[in-house]
Amino acid sequence: MKIIKLKLKDRSYNIITGRNIMNRLASYISELNIGKDAYIITNSTINRNYGKLLSKALKKHKFNVRFKLVKDTEASKSIETASLIIKDIANFDKKKRIFIIAFGGGVIGDLAGFIASIYKRGIPYVHVPTTLLAQVDSSIGGKTAVDLREGKNLLGAFYQPRLVFSDTALLKTLSVRQIRSGLAEVIKYGIIKDPQLFGYLEKNIKAMLASKQSALGFIVGRCSHIKALIVQQDEREEKKIRTILNFGHTIGHAIEAAGNYAGYNHGEAIALGMMAASRISEKRNLINSATLQRIENLIGEAGLPTSIKNVPFGNIIKSHYRDKKFIGSRNRFVLTKGIGKTVIVDNIPLNIIKEALKRLF
Ligand code: NAD
Ligand code: GLY
Secondary structure, eight states: OEEEEEOBTBTOEEEEEESSOGGGHHHHHHHHTOOSEEEEEEEHHHHHHHHHHHHHHHHTTTOEEEEEEEOSSGGGSSHHHHHHHHHHHHHHOSSOOEEEEEEESHHHHHHHHHHHHHGGGOOOEEEEEOSHHIIIIITSSOEEEEEETTEEEEEEEEOOOSEEEEEGGGGGGSOHHHHHHHHHHHHHHHHHHOHHHHHHHHHHHHHHHTTOHHHHHHHHHHHHHHHHHHHHHOTTSOSSSGGGGGTTHHHHHHHHHHTTTTSSOHHHHHHHHHHHHHHHHHHTTSSOHHHHHHHHHHHHHTTOOSSOOSSOHHHHHHHHTTOTTOBTTBOEEEEEEETTEEEEEEOOOHHHHHHHHHTTO
16 A cells, blocks of 8 residues: 655645555545545446445444435536535535545546535545546546536636545456546656656556556556646646646547547547647657657557547637637647656647647548
């Protein structure tokens, strides 16, 4: 078991990673002194696989538990779902000290964190992430959000959890597609910050795809550590430090939105976004063609998409204007200057973006 401390003064918390550690969750929650009434937000897939395990672990330590299931889709990240859940929490909340457990992937985590941030102006919440993507990325750092029809993650707050508890044994039921999706964010960490991790992935990608526990344990620990270091330096993305985590996300989010969140999943879209950002980087002479090739090869070896199908080019260009990093009409891209190094560049001409994107069709 590994304990990583994310240091943010009075908002500091532990990220605990390990294998088969669910029986230790309740004692870590007890230490936080956040109450005995656990409101668990999850979905039927996760509940079917692990609901009893979580319930048993909490009840053994005399927690009251209430499970709330939402639909297993990105559409659950909506203000309508949040509103229904908040009413349910208010009904449950009679003479209680409620805290929320986000038990699921990034969809559940973003939604549950958002609800925790606004109910009674903020109640404590704990992440128990169940996807690779959530364990390496979305559960850490306090970005909470729901989507609007107008764009992804447009409504949300920075609101830190009190604990992140990642048991890699829960990943064994993930489909290969979901493992790949998480690997996209892991590749991102290699490109933006960690050449050694990138090299490790190049050598061990098959073990990852086979969900080998030792490989998963290594990357969950390593990525959690990198993310904690970044977030504690720039919690609210104000100093151009946290911004680098958005490598591949400008075009990636646009691909997700242009496909109405029904085509490519988050990791797949980010993989395509990283391909586009890397090509723009090469075009700007920030990387040479050999580095571009290494990035493209790793994305391909991970079984992630390397070309775009069934999402119209024009819709992606239209959607990319909604990126939260836009400052007025100036866009902002995170580009790579070599494996492990980034640069933030504003105002990339539209023709260069279009050219990079066209090469993916
Ligand atoms: P997800 O939450 O939709 O989960 C993917 C699928 O895996 C779902 O069908 C889910 O039911 C299933 N699943 C979850 N755990 C399982 C398990 N252990 N076994 C079997 N199936 C399981 O998708 P995701 O990729 O985890 O998250 C994507 C979301 O995360 C997007 O909405 C994205 O915007 C968000 N995100 C947020 C941040 C952040 O910093 N807050 C960062 C990255 C992504
Ligand atoms: N996933 C981007 C961030 O947490 O900042």
